[in-house]
Amino acid sequence: xxxxxxxxxxxxxxxxxxxxxxxxxxxxxxxxxxxxxxxxxxxxxxxxxxxxxxxxxxxxxxxxxxxxxxxxxxxxxxxxxxxxxxxxxxxxxxxxxxxxxxxxxxxxxxxxxxxxxxxxxxxxxxxxxxxxxxxxxxxxxxxxxxxxxxxxxxxxxxxxxxxxxxxxxxxxxxxxxxxxxxxxxxxxxxxxxxxxxxxxxxxxxxxxxxxxxxxxxxxxxxxxxxxxxxxxxxxxxxxxxxxxxxxxxxxxxxxxxxxxxxxxxxxxxxxxxxxxxxxxxxxxxxxxxxxxxxxxxxxxxxxxxxxxxxxxxxxxxxxx
Amino acid sequence: xxxxxxxxxxxxxxxxxxxxxxxxxxxxxxxxxxxxxxxxxxxxxxxxxxxxxxxxxxxxxxxxxxxxxxxxxxxxxxxxxxxxxxxxxxxxxxxxxxxxxxxxxxxxxxxxxxxxxxxxxxxxxxxxxxxxxxxxxxxxxxxxxxxxxxxxxxxxxxxxxxxxxxxxxxxxxxxxxxxxxxxxxxxxxxxxxxxxxxxxxxxxxxxxxxxxxxxxxxxxxxxxxxxxxxxxxxxxxxxxxxxxxxxxxxxxxxxxxxxxxxxxxxxxxxxxxxxxxxxxxxxxxxxxxxxxxxxxxxxxxxxxxxxxx
Numbered sequence: 001x002x003x004x005x006x007x008x009x010x011x012x013x014x015x016x017x018x019x020x021x022x023x024x025x026x027x028x029x030x031x032x033x034x035x036x037x038x039x040x041x042x043x044x045x046x047x048x049x050x051x052x053x054x055x056x057x058x059x060x061x062x063x064x065x066x067x068x069x070x071x072x073x074x075x076x077x078x079x080x081x082x083x084x085x086x087x088x089x090x091x092x093x094x095x096x097x098x099x100x101x102x103x104x105x106x107x108x109x110x111x112x113x114x115x116x117x118x119x120x121x122x123x124x125x126x127x128x129x130x131x132x133x134x135x136x137x138x139x140x141x142x143x144x145x146x147x148x149x150x151x152x153x154x155x156x157x158x159x160x161x162x163x164x165x166x167x168x169x170x171x172x173x174x175x176x177x178x179x180x181x182x183x184x185x186x187x188x189x190x191x192x193x194x195x196x197x198x199x200x201x202x203x204x205x206x207x208x209x210x211x212x213x214x215x216x217x218x219x220x221x222x223x224x225x226x227x228x229x230x231x232x233x234x235x236x237x238x239x240x241x242x243x244x245x246x247x248x249x250x251x252x253x254x255x256x257x258x259x260x261x262x263x264x265x266x267x268x269x270x271x272x273x274x275x276x277x278x279x280x281x282x283x284x285x286x287x288x289x290x291x292x293x294x295x296x297x298x299x300x301x302x303x304x305x306x307x308x309x310x311x312x313x314x315x316x317x318x319x320x
Numbered sequence: 321x322x323x324x325x326x327x328x329x330x331x332x333x334x335x336x337x338x339x340x341x342x343x344x345x346x347x348x349x350x351x352x353x354x355x356x357x358x359x360x361x362x363x364x365x366x367x368x369x370x371x372x373x374x375x376x377x378x379x380x381x382x383x384x385x386x387x388x389x390x391x392x393x394x395x396x397x398x399x400x401x402x403x404x405x406x407x408x409x410x411x412x413x414x415x416x417x418x419x420x421x422x423x424x425x426x427x428x429x430x431x432x433x434x435x436x437x438x439x440x441x442x443x444x445x446x447x448x449x450x451x452x453x454x455x456x457x458x459x460x461x462x463x464x465x466x467x468x469x470x471x472x473x474x475x476x477x478x479x480x481x482x483x484x485x486x487x488x489x490x491x492x493x494x495x496x497x498x499x500x501x502x503x504x505x506x507x508x509x510x511x512x513x514x515x516x517x518x519x520x521x522x523x524x525x526x527x528x529x530x531x532x533x534x535x536x537x538x539x540x541x542x543x544x545x546x547x548x549x550x551x552x553x554x555x556x557x558x559x560x561x562x563x564x565x566x567x568x569x570x571x572x573x574x575x576x577x578x579x580x581x582x583x584x585x586x587x588x589x590x591x592x593x594x595x596x597x598x599x600x601x602x603x604x605x606x607x608x609x610x611x612x613x614x615x616x617x618x619x620x621x622x623x624x625x626x627x628x629x
Contacts, residue, residue, distance in 0.1 A: 113537075
């Protein structure tokens, strides 16, 4: 694949920590500047997928499949080189903003050492560039922010500083793990708006892991729904939320509390535990529309309608 | 900051009062008699009469509180009194002992730090590797060996078997070697374990993962971040050890006949030499409090979070 618009291509990826795979059979592509939100309940493998792409955890091994970043196969690179290659192109935004920085050193010194490590430090234009990046993310006093330590700033500010550094580094892909869940409700929207604008104006592609379907809808782009380590539905945000096809996606949407007073319907049952995976659909035991064939027939993500991809053997049938 | 130091100094006064009163009381209650010891030391055969007279001369027949008050008044005039045993001013004796102890303490501390810092860093970086296992075993052994056994073993090896060093230490570099090693080996073993644990803790923090994902060079992560953050705990550990080193290691100084504070105190206790004991206790308390204060000041310097409080 030498397609210039494709930034990341994940094909049939399985990865896990020593035991069985935690994520399996994941395939998707991400274009430059595109936002992909990954949703699903806790333990479904969303964060593991992000870490497998980033490759910072030595315990997490790729079991099969491929990850191509800008056309380079990551699985083929030795670990150190892989890390360097990925770090040059991808930034990671963590759940707890600021936690990825040393709490007791100033942002200025941490910015400088990051830029120096990447051979991008220029003493003369560091300050104007850093200030411009911080201003762009709405930090009014960039000079003061640079001289502050992470522990001195609020969660929202720390989040913006992290994004500003990604901007300064010219990162092409941001992997964000629950970027807003540790923030106050009032600044969640602001943080979401910043992520969105980084995609739209700076052309930074993003994979955003979240529990929050409202955030996924707001970000636009595409939404991938994960269940038990598989991607079960992948579609443009609007399509997916208006016309959810997978029974799990439907159940997930029904489980959201609403302001109009309709009671949410929690999804019965639990995620499958460890042990050999079922040969068929992983959602089979909890699915209200399952037929005996679902237990045996493996289902893979396939186009259902246009860009709407679905992994359900009853895809062709009408929703009752 | 200045205000903070003054406050700590004010605490020191209460600590000194309490410590000196308790030691005075304990020595008063303890069996044995300074007058008898003094006369024995001078080789005079002791009759009850002479003993009584000497006790009166030394003021030992007065009530406890009067004796303590008398001593306290002396201290307020910066006079620690003079030794019962040889009549030398206590201040002079302490100063000489402190000098010797300082030399020994600094030497063994520097030796321990020079070995423990790089090795604990290597062990933490290669956790559960062969080096880490070997160091863990060695530091376990070094930690378990009591100082007196270690020093006797070292003496046997270097002085008796190899005949490389003198048994009795003098203040030359050669003389410093064995008492220094006897103090440094257990200290270094303790440092190794504690530094390693702290470094591992810091290496597991999310800021390290963050820096790795940003592509920050390992050198910067280690020396500018991990070591810097770990130095807060390391300072505490070192500060506490310096306190006990400066108090003089009684056992090691006695074994090597090192004329430091520990040996001074040991001899003074044997001779019931109350003024010297009291002076030693006061000095040790001042050293402990002083070093704690220095450690706290160092925190302010390293950790901006403390600076603000």
